[in-house]
Amino acid sequence: MDDETKKQKKREYYLAHREEVLQKALKYKEAHREEVNTKARAYHASRRDKANQKRRAYGALHREELNAKQRAYNAAHKDILREKTKIYGKELRRREKVEVLRRYSSEVPTCACCGESIIEFLCIDHINGNGNAHRKEIGLSRGQKMYRWLKQNNYPTGFQVLCWNCNTAKGLYGQCPHQREK
Numbered sequence: 795m796d797d798e799t800k801k802q803k804k805r806e807y808y809l810a811h812r813e814e815v816l817q818k819a820l821k822y823k824e825a826h827r828e829e830v831n832t833k834a835r836a837y838h839a840s841r842r843d844k845a846n847q848k849r850r851a852y853g854a855l856h857r858e859e860l861n862a863k864q865r866a867y868n869a870a871h872k873d874i875l876r877e878k879t880k881i882y883g884k885e886l887r888r889r890e891k892v893e894v895l896r897r898y899s900s901e902v903p904t905c906a907c908c909g910e911s912i913i914e915f916l917c918i919d920h921i922n923g924n925g926n927a928h929r930k931e932i933g934l935s936r937g938q939k940m941y942r943w944l945k946q947n948n949y950p951t952g953f954q955v956l957c958w959n960c961n962t963a964k965g966l967y968g969q970c971p972h973q974r975e976k
């Protein structure tokens with residue numbers, strides 16, 4: 795019997811006894827679960843390795859061509875790419891800010907003085923009013939770096955959320971006029 799005939803016979807057998815064959819395979823799988831899983835994992839890992847090797851080999855062989863293509867694409871989409879990077883960076887900074895504000899306020903961050911809740915209006919206030927000195931001490935400018943510093947230092951106490959209005963007024967007059975009215 796040649797290979798083709800063998801294959802054909804196998805196919806015919808399978809079609810005639812499909813239910814039986816599947817049941818047997820299932821039983822075998824259940825009885826040898828660990829072994830089957832290990833084999834499957836090894837199979838997939840080797841397939842993955844092969845695919846990666848192929849990709850790397852292709853990349854090495856066509857490096858110049860691929861680089862040129864990438865450069866051409868970047869040049870043709872310069873404005874869109876720049877805009878995308880800008881939007882992405884803005885979104886990241888906003889997320890970082892909201893994350894920090896939440897820690898010093900609540901789920902919906904609000905100004906501790908007047909209750910303002912528009913994120914763009916909110917900032918972090920040094921409760922004791924030594925903001926400039928503290929910023930100098932830790933070597934940071936105003937703004938984004940401050941949020942990062944608070945996060946990296948595990949949200950130390952002594953800070954609160956205020957809006958720019960209340961924060962500036964507090965800095966100028968030592969107390970926000972809102973507090974005087976109360």
Ligand SMILES: [Zn+2]
Nearest residue numbers: 905908957960
């Ligand atoms: Zn306020």
Ligand SMILES: [Zn+2]
Nearest residue numbers: 907960970972
């Ligand atoms: Zn206020």
